[in-house]
Amino acid sequence: METLRFAIDNWSVIAVRTGEHLSLVSVAVVLAIITGVPIGILITQNRAWADRVLYAAAIVMTIPSVALFGMLIPLFSPIGYGIGYLPAVIALILYSQLPIIRNTYTAIMNIDPSLREAARGMGMTPLQRLREVELPIALPVIVNGVRNAVVLNIAIATIATYIGAGGLGTFISRGISQTDFRQLVTGAVAVSVLAIVADLSLVYLQRRLTSPGLR
Amino acid sequence: MIRLEHVTKIFAGITAVDAVDLEVGAGEVCVLLGPSGCGKTTTMKMINRLIEPTSGKIFVDGRDTAAVDEVTLRRSIGYVIQQIGLFPNKTVEDNICVVPDLLGHDRRQSRKRAAELLDMVNLDPGIFLKRYPKELSGGQQQRVGVVRALAADPPVLLMDEPFGAIDPINREVIQDEFMKLQAALKKTVVFVSHDIDEAVKMASRVAIFRAGRLIQYDTPDNILAHPIDSFVADFVGSDRTLKRLRLLRVADAMVGDPPMVRAEDALDTAARLMAERGHVSIVMVGPRGRARGFVRLDAAQGRPGMVGENHEKLPCIINIRDDLRTAVSQMFMHDLTWLACVDDDGFYRGYVTQRGITHLLGATYRDR
Numbered sequence: 334m335e336t337l338r339f340a341i342d343n344w345s346v347i348a349v350r351t352g353e354h355l356s357l358v359s360v361a362v363v364l365a366i367i368t369g370v371p372i373g374i375l376i377t378q379n380r381a382w383a384d385r386v387l388y389a390a391a392i393v394m395t396i397p398s399v400a401l402f403g404m405l406i407p408l409f410s411p412i413g414y415g416i417g418y419l420p421a422v423i424a425l426i427l428y429s430q431l432p433i434i435r436n437t438y439t440a441i442m443n444i445d446p447s448l449r450e451a452a453r454g455m456g457m458t459p460l461q462r463l464r465e466v467e468l469p470i471a472l473p474v475i476v477n478g479v480r481n482a483v484v485l486n487i488a489i490a491t492i493a494t495y496i497g498a499g500g501l502g503t504f505i506s507r508g509i510s511q512t513d514f515r516q517l518v519t520g521a522v523a524v525s526v527l528a529i530v531a532d533l534s535l536v537y538l539q540r541r542l543t544s545p546g547l548r
Numbered sequence: 549m550i551r552l553e554h555v556t557k558i559f560a561g562i563t564a565v566d567a568v569d570l571e572v573g574a575g576e577v578c579v580l581l582g583p584s585g586c587g588k589t590t591t592m593k594m595i596n597r598l599i600e601p602t603s604g605k606i607f608v609d610g611r612d613t614a615a616v617d618e619v620t621l622r623r624s625i626g627y628v629i630q631q632i633g634l635f636p637n638k639t640v641e642d643n644i645c646v647v648p649d650l651l652g653h654d655r656r657q658s659r660k661r662a663a664e665l666l667d668m669v670n671l672d673p674g675i676f677l678k679r680y681p682k683e684l685s686g687g688q689q690q691r692v693g694v695v696r697a698l699a700a701d702p703p704v705l706l707m708d709e710p711f712g713a714i715d716p717i718n719r720e721v722i723q724d725e726f727m728k729l730q731a732a733l734k735k736t737v738v739f740v741s742h743d744i745d746e747a748v749k750m751a752s753r754v755a756i757f758r759a760g761r762l763i764q765y766d767t768p769d770n771i772l773a774h775p776i777d778s779f780v781a782d783f784v785g786s787d788r789t790l791k792r793l794r795l796l797r798v799a800d801a802m803v804g805d806p807p808m809v810r811a812e813d814a815l816d817t818a819a820r821l822m823a824e825r826g827h828v829s830i831v832m833v834g835p836r837g838r839a840r841g842f843v844r845l846d847a848a849q850g851r852p853g854m855v856g857e858n859h860e861k862l863p864c865i866i867n868i869r870d871d872l873r874t875a876v877s878q879m880f881m882h883d884l885t886w887l888a889c890v891d892d893d894g895f896y897r898g899y900v901t902q903r904g905i906t907h908l909l910g911a912t913y914r915d916r
Contacts, residue, residue, distance in 0.1 A: 451633025454598055454706075455647050455696075456622035465646075469637040544637035546680030 339515035354500035358486045361425030369430050373437025390431035398489045402496045421498035429482035436478025440471030476539040487528040549574045555604030564590045566760040575734040579747040582757035588740050596625045626697030626705040630712045632689050634681040641677040647700040665695040669725050687718040707739045744784050756780050769795050773912045793873035801908045802889050802898040808833045811856030818855050819848040831888050832859045839888045839896040865890050
């Protein structure tokens with residue numbers, strides 16, 4: 334009850350924090366798609382490179398998020414961005430790479446080779462093949478990777494408050510340091526709700542983008 | 549027209565295709581036939597440069613394919629594969645129009661053509677154009693696959709075991725449909741198969757491959773009648789002469805201008821006509837010449853009465869356009885040595901006998 338009252342009294346602050354949180358995650362994921370999808374496509378051309386890239390992306394995932402944020406501080410301090418928004422986004426982009434690259438790579442590698450042969454035999458250039466056949470068929474799996482990345486980032490972005498990037502993590506960190514149960518629960522619930530809503534919207538988007546012939 | 553001049557393909561030191569010379573005339577169906585690994589598919593794929601020849605030249609309609617951009621070349625050659633390869637994300641209509649769209653043809657016109665072609669393979673455009681491949685059966689998908697290869701009206705068609713994955717009953721139907729389509733469109737077709745029956749049915753000429761070499765290139769009947777060596781003989785099968793029955797029509801073996809009687813003729817007349825020809829039975833026709841029944845010699849000889857009261861029903865008649873395989877099958881089924889042959893309207897045209905068929909099949913051996 335007290336928690337609910339706290340949430341109602343502070344709804345405007347919650348809205349601001351949610352906005353910060355969303356901004357971190359969405360900018361990071363969009364940039365991760367722009368980098369990850371082309372990387373995923375490129376590595377389908379070379380097995381050895383695919384193994385290396387996927388391995389590197391997997392190693393990034395094993396770095397504890399608090400440590401990664403901490404490691405970025407000395408890296409970005411020389412240009413005056415050791416803490417705050419920029420390193421937070423960079424960290425989230427790094428965490429998004431594995432699900433997006435891996436899903437893009439797997440989806441394209443799993444396309445029936447006879448489709449590729451038919452496309453070649455009919456006179457499609459490699460780019461036309463990608464645009465007309467491979468990407469549309471791979472799309473549902475790629476969007477699944479994006480969903481993974483988004484949910485993961487919404488959780489990880491709560492740590493960003495420790496390097497001053499704001500977001501819903503602020504409630505949680507203050508809740509812990511001030512032993513204020515209301516703030517802690519408000520933050521936790523808000524993060525969960527955000528994750529669920531974001532995931533459901535992406536499911537909807539996935540359905541809209543997938544050809545009826547693939548459902 | 550397609551011409552291969554001394555075409556060789558070597559994969560990592562292994563010669564897959566060895567100095568093949570081959571010429572396919574415009575409008576002909578050339579079936580490349582042989583066991584797996586004999587180089588037939590590699591030979592076909594070199595024509596649209598999915599595989600580049602190691603040496604030798606390939607000409608399509610007089611153009612050296614090596615001098616044409618490979619993408620341009622492929623768009624001018626229809627391509628059908630065994631796995632069909634319809635794009636699951638596109639509707640049947642968009643699948644068919646892939647090449648016309650790549651070539652930038654007028655969309656409305658190519659879609660109209662798609663509907664016409666679909667109709668030619670007995671798929672209702674109203675039902676199928678907007679469907680997705682997964683909503684079609686295997687046979688329907690391959691019909692669309694064939695139509696897709698024809699959509700941009702290429703003069704040349706390459707088909708890689710196109711009907712190999714379709715169940716036997718549907719395969720016959722789709723082969724017949726393709727032959728009808730081919731009779732109307734007269735494409736130059738290179739068709740890879742490992743099925744001798746399919747080759748005999750479809751081919752103007754059959755090219756038999758073994759270990760990368762072209763062993764024999766001839767008409768189906770010559771391949772069956774005169775296999776060049778024991779390999780070809782074994783490959784086409786010990787029943788090869790029976791397979792030739794498929795290539796011949798009833799009309800080829802039929803004795804025309806046959807004797808016939810009418811219901812109102814006397815049995816005497818029937819007996820006399822049979823005696824003149826040395827026959828043991830004679831066909832009775834209706835007033836306008838339709839085959840109605842027959843009379844046996846022992847039932848007519850020395851007996852009074854009319855043909856109409858003493859005839860028997862014909863156990864079976866055969867159309868002059870049927871193939872001899874059907875004719876022989878009917879003879880065996882009804883234990884007959886001869887069959888009455890009729891045209892499409894049922895008029896009695898002649899008869900075929902087992903001896904006549906044997907004689908016809910044997911002609912090619914006697915000539916040599």
